[in-house]
Amino acid sequence: MAGRIPQAFIDELLSRIDIVDVISARLPLKKSGSNYAARCPFHNEKTPSFTVSQSKQFYHCFGCQEHGTAISFVMHYDNLHFVDAVEMLAESVGLDVPREQADQKRVDSRKPLYALMQRCADYYYTQLKASETAINYLKKRELSGETAKKFGIGYAPSGWQNLDTLFSARDTETLQKLGMLIRNDAGRVYDRFRDRVMFPIRDRRGRVIAFGGRILEQGEPKYLNSPETPLFRKGEELYGLFEARRSAQDQGTIVVVEGYMDVVSLSQHGVENCVATLGTATTSAHIETLFRIVPNIVFCFDADRAGREAAWRALKATLPALQDGRDAHFAFLPNGEDPDSFIASKGRATFEEFIRKANTATDFLLAHLSEDLNLDEVGGRARLAQLAKPLIESLPDGVYKQLTHQELEQRIGMALQQPTTSPETAAPSLVPQQAVRTTVSSHPTKASLLRRALALVLQKPSIATSLTNDVIVRNANSVGELMFSQVVTLCRENPHISTAGVLENFRTSPHFKGLGKLATSQLMPGDRDMAEETAEQELNDIMTKIQQLSSKTDSQLVAAPLRKGLLSIRKPGTNPDGA
Known part of the structure; x- marks a missing residue:
C-alpha cells in the first residue's frame, strides 16, 4: 500500500500511461x-543529458543523476506529493484512484469542496x-488583463448576500465551512468578502483552496x-506557488515577498519566480515545500522593523533545513519601498541585480546578532558566540554547518569547539554512495555479482522468467x-512489467534509491x-558463480576451525571431553 493507494492500482496506472507522453507534455x-x-x-545544462526510455518507462539524467518513473517525474517537476501525482496521472487516463475505505470517504468528501x-x-x-472601480484599481497598479487572468484575479461585489443568493441552501452550509460565508449570532448568513479585489489561493495542483481580498475603499x-478550513492551512500554503514553480525550477531560485500584490506586480514585470506567505510567519513547512522545488530561497522584505523581524523569523525556520546543497539569502528593500514600487520605478534588471546581491543566511545571522554588540570588546565577541552557537547547532550536519562555524570564529577572532555532529542512522545501502557502475572484476565478490544480477533484472525485467538457477530466490538470507x-x-x-513498474513496488522501501541507481547503472560498455x-x-x-562462491565460503568456514585444531573427530556418543 503506497500512500493508502493499492499497489495493484499503481501497477495498472503505469501500464496505462506512457512516460514519453507525460514528459513531452511538459x-x-x-x-x-x-x-x-x-x-x-x-x-x-547546454547539452542534453536527460534521457527517457520508452521501453523501461524510466528517465535518467547523466548530468545531475536524477531518475525515476512517470510518477517520480510529475512529483519533482510539478512539485506534488506522491498521492497528488498519482491522482493527476490517473485523471489523464480516466481512472478513479481507489483508496482504503476511510481514506476514500475523506477524498470523496473533498471533491465537492474544490468544486x-x-x-x-x-x-x-x-x-x-x-466593476469599473476594480478595473481602475488594477490599471492604477499597472496590471494587464493577461496578468489578471493568469492569477485568476476577481472582484467581490459590495453586497452582503451575493454568494448566499447564488448557491443552494445545501451549498451555503458548505461555504460556511469553507470560510466564504459567515453566520452571525442572529442566524443571518452573509458574505465574508465584500467590495474587495479577490486573489484566489491555489494548491500545488492549481485547485482553488482559499482567497485573499484587498479592500478598494477605506476600511x-x-x-x-x-x-x-478543511482545504486550507495558512502555515503550509504559499500564494503564487502554483504559478511560480516552473520559472523557479528553471532559475533554481524562489523569491519570498510579503504580499499578494508584490507577487502579481513582479510577475507583470517578468519576474515570475516569486511567492508570498499568507498572513503568517514563514514556517518550516513553507521552507521544506520551497526546497523541494529549488536549492536557493531569497527572502525579500521591507527594511523597516516589521520586515526585519519577519526576516529573522524566516531565518530561524530555515536554518534546520540548510543541508549541503541548499542556500538562503536575505534582501532588504530601501526605506519606503516594497517590491511592487521598487520594480515599477527601477525596472526588472535592477530588481534582479538587487536579488542577486542579497546577503547570505550566515551574513544575516551574524549581522543581526551583532547589532547591539561592540565587537571591539571581549564581552561583545563572547556574547556573539553565546548567541550564535545554538543557532549554528540547529543546522544539519555537513560542510555548510562547518563553514558557518568558521565564519563565527573569524568574527570573534578565535577558534571555538567544533559544532556537534549526529551519528548516521541511514539504512544500509544496496549500492555504494558513489555513482554506480556494476562491472564485475576478475575476482568478483558475492556482493558485486549480486548487484550486477539485480541491475540486469531491473533493466530487463522479462529475463527473470528465464532464471533457471534460483537457489538465492528460494533461500535468500x-x-x-x-x-x-x-x-x-x-x-x-x-x-x-516495466522497469518503472518494478521500482514503484519498492517506493516505500529503504532501498528505493539504491534500486533506482542500479536501474540506471552502466553495466558494461555497450550493455x-x-x-x-x-x-x-x-x-x-x-x-x-554466486552459488560456487557460497559453497567455497561454507567449506572455508568448516575447514578453518579444523586447521586450528578447534574440532576433533570423535566416535558417535562421546562428549567433547572424550568421556
Whole structure:
C-alpha cells in the first residue's frame, strides 16, 4: 500500500500511461536512437543529458543523476506529493484512484469542496469585468488583463448576500465551512468578502483552496484572508506557488515577498519566480515545500522593523533545513519601498541585480546578532558566540554547518569547539554512495555479482522468467539476496512489467534509491544495447558463480576451525571431553 493507494492500482496506472507522453507534455523531447533526449529540467545544462526510455518507462539524467518513473517525474517537476501525482496521472487516463475505505470517504468528501471554491473563483472573475472601480484599481497598479487572468484575479461585489443568493441552501452550509460565508449570532448568513479585489489561493495542483481580498475603499482590514478550513492551512500554503514553480525550477531560485500584490506586480514585470506567505510567519513547512522545488530561497522584505523581524523569523525556520546543497539569502528593500514600487520605478534588471546581491543566511545571522554588540570588546565577541552557537547547532550536519562555524570564529577572532555532529542512522545501502557502475572484476565478490544480477533484472525485467538457477530466490538470507528474491518474484508474477513498474513496488522501501541507481547503472560498455538472450545467459551465469562462491565460503568456514585444531573427530556418543 503506497500512500493508502493499492499497489495493484499503481501497477495498472503505469501500464496505462506512457512516460514519453507525460514528459513531452511538459518539455520538448527529441528522438535519440531507441530513446528520447532533452535538456534536463532539474539542472541548468547546454547539452542534453536527460534521457527517457520508452521501453523501461524510466528517465535518467547523466548530468545531475536524477531518475525515476512517470510518477517520480510529475512529483519533482510539478512539485506534488506522491498521492497528488498519482491522482493527476490517473485523471489523464480516466481512472478513479481507489483508496482504503476511510481514506476514500475523506477524498470523496473533498471533491465537492474544490468544486465550490472554483465556482466562487469563476463568479468573482466574472464580476471583475462588471466593476469599473476594480478595473481602475488594477490599471492604477499597472496590471494587464493577461496578468489578471493568469492569477485568476476577481472582484467581490459590495453586497452582503451575493454568494448566499447564488448557491443552494445545501451549498451555503458548505461555504460556511469553507470560510466564504459567515453566520452571525442572529442566524443571518452573509458574505465574508465584500467590495474587495479577490486573489484566489491555489494548491500545488492549481485547485482553488482559499482567497485573499484587498479592500478598494477605506476600511480595515486592508487585506483579508480566508480562515483555516478543511482545504486550507495558512502555515503550509504559499500564494503564487502554483504559478511560480516552473520559472523557479528553471532559475533554481524562489523569491519570498510579503504580499499578494508584490507577487502579481513582479510577475507583470517578468519576474515570475516569486511567492508570498499568507498572513503568517514563514514556517518550516513553507521552507521544506520551497526546497523541494529549488536549492536557493531569497527572502525579500521591507527594511523597516516589521520586515526585519519577519526576516529573522524566516531565518530561524530555515536554518534546520540548510543541508549541503541548499542556500538562503536575505534582501532588504530601501526605506519606503516594497517590491511592487521598487520594480515599477527601477525596472526588472535592477530588481534582479538587487536579488542577486542579497546577503547570505550566515551574513544575516551574524549581522543581526551583532547589532547591539561592540565587537571591539571581549564581552561583545563572547556574547556573539553565546548567541550564535545554538543557532549554528540547529543546522544539519555537513560542510555548510562547518563553514558557518568558521565564519563565527573569524568574527570573534578565535577558534571555538567544533559544532556537534549526529551519528548516521541511514539504512544500509544496496549500492555504494558513489555513482554506480556494476562491472564485475576478475575476482568478483558475492556482493558485486549480486548487484550486477539485480541491475540486469531491473533493466530487463522479462529475463527473470528465464532464471533457471534460483537457489538465492528460494533461500535468500542477506539483505541483498532478499531484495533480489523480491524483485525476481515480482517480475515472474508480472511478466510484462516495466522497469518503472518494478521500482514503484519498492517506493516505500529503504532501498528505493539504491534500486533506482542500479536501474540506471552502466553495466558494461555497450550493455545498454544488450540483447535479451545475452542478458538471460549472463544472469544464469552469475547465479552459478554466486552459488560456487557460497559453497567455497561454507567449506572455508568448516575447514578453518579444523586447521586450528578447534574440532576433533570423535566416535558417535562421546562428549567433547572424550568421556
